[in-house]
Amino acid sequence: MVRGVLALLVLGVLTGGASLWFINSALVAPLSVPAQGLRMDVETGSNLSRVVHSLAADGVVKHPRLVLGYARIKKLGHIHPGEYMIPAGSNAMDLVARLNRGDVTRYRVTLVEGWTFQQALSQIRASQRIRATDAGASVQSAAQALGIEGNPEGRIFPDTYIYRSGTSDLDLLRQANQRMDKVLAEEWEKRGNDLPYDSPYDALIMASIVEKETGVPWERDEIAGVFVRRLDKGMRLQTDPTVIYGMGAKYDGNLRRADLRQRTPYNTYVISGMPPTPIALPGREAIHAALHPKPGKSLYFVAKGDGSHYFSETLSEHNKAVRQYQLQRRSDYRSSPGKVQEN
Template identity: 45%
Template sequence: MKRLLTVFGILVVLAVAAALGGYAYWQQRLAAPIAVEEPTLYQVPAGAGFNQVIRDLEAQGVLEDAWAFKLLARIDPEQMPSLRVGEYRLTPGMSGREVMALLGSNNVVTYSLTVPEGWTFRQMRALLNSAPKLEHRTADMSDEEVMTLLDREGTFPEGWFFPDTYRYHLGMSDVDILSQALNRMERILEQVWAERDDDLTIETPYEALIMASLIERETGAPEERREIAGVFKRRMERGMRLQTDPTVIYGMGERYDGRITRADLREATPYNTYVIDGMPPTPIAMPGRASLEAAVKPLPGETLYFVSRGDGTHHFSRTLREHNNAVNRYIRNR
């Protein structure tokens, strides 16, 4: 009997030792480095479960001991993070545990696209349609359908999307970018309008948006924006037409080929400020914050005209004679 107990004790000790050894080996395999020699992108698709991802990583040769993670998921599922859809960058030296933690984190691979100030909504849509890794939900929609999708049914889209750099990741769509840009423009326009001058000729935030789009399309020189706003304000106060070329171009649409003729200046479109009084009915581009601020804080002065010098800046004049001389100098002679 004593010998039997001794043998049983030895077996227990061996079993415990084997269990401890097995446990140590299991933990070692969980912490082992993954088999990648250079940074590698891995995509967690929508609806993917943990076992599916483990099998996929094993099939790609990233994990050599998938059994260890399957066992972990069975024994202690709370240690396994919830997977997040997206792309992740796996780097040499990462352990399997670190990979699992990464796939449940917000550290997804991101991309960016930049919507320049002064672009039109049509240009923005073309940029979104060409953006890689972005789901193109609106590609076949009309502008009206896009605005309805954004809960702005009946709103003309031009001008309502803030130009900026937007970051996105796999799993996001163009609707996400459009929604961000729309909400940001509405928020900034509200802030800027609250700080407006008291003696403006424009009366609503939407008119400020229209005015800002004209300023944005007229100049890229920061120091000129408020002076151009002042010229427009004084012309409107005196009943003078704005006569700004970008409105002619916008009214021409896709017919514009890079030049404006005298016939174009005389063409009666809803946007041609050489023909219509006041501002056009909608914005003609997406203005940045500086142009929005200029629209509600125009620079006081006496200038009523401006003409491009050809270097991105303008010559401002108080009288028509001075303006004509500037036109001869900077436009006709050139």
């Protein structure tokens, strides 16, 4: 009798130990995931049971009930929708933890300083796993969807944005627009004195010009200083990037003297003051420079061919610099943007 009871106890211990070993092995054993990993989408409204049983049907998970029981005991049953990458070698516990944390795959898109709104929009819509919308199909419809009246140029902030699969083009545009509003407001609050701007939008216009004219970062505030002094003196800005922007698709990479005489709302060789809108996406540094122009007396500058500029106080000095740097160009001459004439 006693021997029989002892035998049953020993059998129970062995059976329980075997069960624990089996459960533990089932949870820590690698899932059937290919060497390049497994990409999976969890839809909004889905739950862990549905996901695990789907993976079991595909042969990825071998013991779905054990996995769900583990998640219930550990209180890891809540999951997040999105796209997941399950690396090779992951086990069931890794899977449950990843779904519970919402460790979804994230993508990034970079909008570059000096780009136009159209260039940024095209980049966003061409990015991986972005959901393109009808409203984001054109600059005009995107602006309307964002609640921006008129030309939205310059109204989104150039930066690197992180997003999830299924994010729409408008979602990213809205984030970039809100970021620009925040940065502009912050910089406007810290602006210098005696500036020729009536509003933060005026500063944004100037910042876009500074962004396009700047070849080397340390010249931003000096270039801004030239333009601010020209405005103060009632001089035309005479800046080539505004002419190029106004030409639109007609610009073929070369700016001719005839183009400088062609009247458009953006041709600062013809109009007084600043153009009606920004001409590009300015970064924070360009905005800061526009609001903190470098003091001085220079009223002109010309590209030297190495990305930097020569600054002059008088027209005669400027013309001399033009002859030196523009009319006798080196073979490795470069300037931004493109091939341009004197300012």
